[in-house]
Amino acid sequence: MTQxxxxxxxxxxxxxxxxxxxxxxxxxxxxxxxxxxxxxxxxGKTISQGRNATSTxxxxxxxxxYRNGVRGILNRYDLAQANLAVAHVSQLRRELLDMVLPAxxxxxxxxxxxxxxxxELALQNGDQAKIAAAKHEIDIxxxxxxxxx
Numbered sequence: 245m246t247q248x249x250x251x252x253x254x255x256x257x258x259x260x261x262x263x264x265x266x267x268x269x270x271x272x273x274x275x276x277x278x279x280x281x282x283x284x285x286x287x288g289k290t291i292s293q294g295r296n297a298t299s300t301x302x303x304x305x306x307x308x309x310y311r312n313g314v315r316g317i318l319n320r321y322d323l324a325q326a327n328l329a330v331a332h333v334s335q336l337r338r339e340l341l342d343m344v345l346p347a348x349x350x351x352x353x354x355x356x357x358x359x360x361x362x363x364e365l366a367l368q369n370g371d372q373a374k375i376a377a378a379k380h381e382i383d384i385x386x387x388x389x390x391x392x393x
Contacts, residue, residue, distance in 0.1 A: 303346060310345050311391050314356070318386060328375075333364045355385050 317336050324332050337360035345353050359381040366374035386392045 306344065306346050307348075310343060310349055313339075313343050314353075315392065318382075318392065321382070328363075328367065330364055330367045333360055333367060336360055337364060352385065352389060356382070359385060 317339055321333075321336055337357060340353065340357050340360060343353070359378055363375065363378035363382070366378050
């Protein structure tokens with residue numbers, strides 16, 4: 245019986261040590277995860293604050309780039325009015341399609357693309373009435389935007 249008693253004591257001591265080890269490990273793991281989560285939250289706030297400032301600057305630049313790009317396209321359109329060719333109108337339409345635009349300009353942008361598309365088709369077909377209508381549409385779109393006048 246003495247041997248069984250010794251074995252029981254050893255098992256009890258080992259189990260007790262194991263339980264203490266598991267509890268300690270859980271406490272350390274919980275503390276580490278709490279520290280990690282807190283740091284990630286703080287890091288996330290820093291990153292998002294930086295992103296908001298950067299995106300505001302990028303939006304201002306994007307607005308300015310878009311306006312300048314449309315002005316340039318319309319200036320080239322104006323210069324070609326006397327000798328308007330299908331290839332030239334097609335090029336201007338493609339330039340419009342390639343532009344990066346802020347969401348606030350999506351409607352006017354789409355209308356310009358469609359107007360240039362109608363002008364291109366009218367020039368291909370030689371339909372003078374549709375050419376005049378497309379040109380008029382471009383003029384009206386331009387007049388509706390104060391930044392284009």
